[in-house]
Amino acid sequence: xxxxxxxxxxxxxxxxxxxxxxxxxxxxxxxxxxxxxxxxxxxxxxxxxxxxxxxxxxxxxxxxxxxxxxxxxxxxxxxxxxxxxxxxxxxxxxxxxxxxxxxxxxxxxxxxxxxxxxxxxxxxxxxxxxxxxxxxxxxxxxxxxxxxxxxxxxxxxxxxxxxxxxxxxxxxxxxxxxxxxxxxxxxxxxxxxxxxxxxxxxxxxxxxxxxxxxxxxxxxxxxxx
Numbered sequence: 001x002x003x004x005x006x007x008x009x010x011x012x013x014x015x016x017x018x019x020x021x022x023x024x025x026x027x028x029x030x031x032x033x034x035x036x037x038x039x040x041x042x043x044x045x046x047x048x049x050x051x052x053x054x055x056x057x058x059x060x061x062x063x064x065x066x067x068x069x070x071x072x073x074x075x076x077x078x079x080x081x082x083x084x085x086x087x088x089x090x091x092x093x094x095x096x097x098x099x100x101x102x103x104x105x106x107x108x109x110x111x112x113x114x115x116x117x118x119x120x121x122x123x124x125x126x127x128x129x130x131x132x133x134x135x136x137x138x139x140x141x142x143x144x145x146x147x148x149x150x151x152x153x154x155x156x157x158x159x160x161x162x163x164x165x166x167x168x169x170x171x172x173x174x175x176x177x178x179x180x181x182x183x184x185x186x187x188x189x190x191x192x193x194x195x196x197x198x199x200x201x202x203x204x205x206x207x208x209x210x211x212x213x214x215x216x217x218x219x220x221x222x223x224x225x
Contacts, residue, residue, distance in 0.1 A: 029090070032080075034060040035067060039081045044130045048078060048138040048145055075144040082135070082148065085128035095124070096159050105162055110172035110222050117163060118190075118214040125195040126206055132192040160186040167221065174223030182221050189216060 038059035042051045053074055057067040071077035084090055087098075095101055100120060107113035125132075132152060138145035164182035167173050173182055188194070190213060198204040198212070218224050 031060075031062060031066070032070065032090075035062065035070065035077070036081045036084060039077055040085065040131060043078060043081065043134050048074075048134055048142060053077070078131075078134075078144075079148065082128060082131045085131050086124060086152075088123070088127060094155070096155060096162070101159060105166050108170070110167055110170065111218055111224065113163065113167065114217050114221065115214055117186075118210055118217060121190045122206060122210045122213070125192055125199075129192045129195045129199070133196050136192070157183060157187050160190075164221070173221060177221065177223075185220050186217065189213065189220070 035056065039051070039056050042055055042059065051074070053067060054064055056077065057064045060067070067077075071080060087093070087095060100116075104113055104116045104120065107116060132149075135145045135149040135152065139149040140146070161179065161183040164173065164179040164186060167182065168179040173179070195209065198209050199206070204212075
């Protein structure tokens with residue numbers, strides 16, 4: 001014969017466990033967010049080499065053990081921080097495979113495709129541009145940063161080339177311009193280096209940068225004013 005008391009206890013346990021799991025997941029996500037915020041600030045201000053894990057833990061308000069449990073090395077911490085900044089969230093989907101990127105590639109109006117590309121680039125660089133520059137600056141002295149910089153550059157160029165190839169196939173590129181040269185142009189003008197110069201060194205607003213980038217890309221790639 002079944003025990004009604006135990007049955008009630010089992011049902012209550014099953015109802016409680018998902019709730020507790022959700023609360024733990026929320027708490028863990030909040031902790032990671034604090035760690036990322038602290039890490040991004042310190043990496044940007046002090047550079048990769050100059051940032052210490054214990055400083056990140058202190059600024060994030062977590063114990064060093066908690067930090068190392070989540071990120072065993074500084075390279076792992078930087079990689080996670082940069083990756084989330086680039087993507088905009090923790091979803092394990094690379095930027096080239098995200099719906100918004102694929103939608104741009106499928107956009108049939110060339111100027112609209114350029115405009116949507118510029119919007120995506122601007123948002124990405126506003127979130128991650130400073131951290132990307134950390135990898136560039138540290139690449140000469142740290143093999144992890146060199147690998148990160150090279151991988152990021154290759155992925156970025158791949159996205160640009162996919163777009164310019166689509167434009168070439170539609171006959172949208174200006175006369176005499178091939179897809180690879182167009183991708184090279186996009187790669188240079190939309191680089192984190194150019195964003196850093198205009199936004200950080202020259203003090204342009206995000207809107208001014210976006211407007212300029214769209215105008216020059218439309219002119220350079222499509223031959224339109």
